[in-house]
Amino acid sequence: MIPRIDAARLADPDDPSHAALLQDMAHAATETGFLTVHNTALSGEDVRAVIEAYRAFFHLPATRKARIDMAATGSNRGWGAPGAERVDPNANADYKQVFDMGFELAADDPLARHGLKYYAPNHWPEGLTGFRETLEAYYAQSMGVALDLLRGLARSLRAPHDFFDDKFDRPMALLRGNFYPERPAWATEKDFGIGTHTDYGCLTLLATDGTPGLEVRKRGGGWIPLQAPPGEFIVNFGEMLEMWTGGRVRATPHRVVGTAAERISVPLFFNPNYDTNVAPMGSGKTVLAGDHLSRRYDETYLHLANGTG
């Protein structure tokens, strides 16, 4: 069973169902690796507006999207063409397209001096009215929702509720639009919208247009289809949090095979500040969050893996 959690109640320690929700959260984190949430600060309308903004972008002619192609700019901002990523080394490159934006540091932030790619400037398409504003507003709001969920998670694992707060004040948070066109006629069993993978970071807050497509791997084998209409979110945990918690929180594999229906999904990959130590707690080791992420990006974005960026 994948827990379904009321986010407002989870955030309110005085709510009568708070203790039960913390248990659901602990179960989701340590067993299923997935949950759904509703009753957040983001309405169905907010999400629909974001999805339609992405749709307008993805429906632009490829020549216009190519101006901000990340393979040409060498960053992980802007458009990722079909085949730009391979998340499963045993499968072919994904047929999805993506648009990525991330956190921009203030010019006087000490981290800005290092010219880190996790905080690179965003690339915006020209002449697409409202696109940037819609995404920037959603980016800020969705990070608030994600931080609230991390506070609930911290409580559910019997850590101080603000454990994550100062580790996410300059987060390497990446907001992505995934565009899955109709599953191509040429697709083989090695072709996926997105191949089987676990997410790299800590917590992923995923909105979708309501079209089915996501499948979550069951512990004993097999796949569970998981859906959420705009206004409900799918939440899962990534490899970095799995490592950080010494394996207590689980990163669960998932994939999208794709169907005859076009589909858009919008994950916020909520990753901590670059210099957060995400080595197993209490191990005395140091693994910087930025180094972990950098290694996984290099493995996945084909333009980085091939050194052509």
Ligand SMILES: O=C(O)CCC(=O)C(=O)O
């Ligand atoms: O499209 C989806 O439902 C899942 C996307 C996903 O797993 C990802 O972008 O990491």
Ligand SMILES: [Fe+2]
């Ligand atoms: Fe994923």
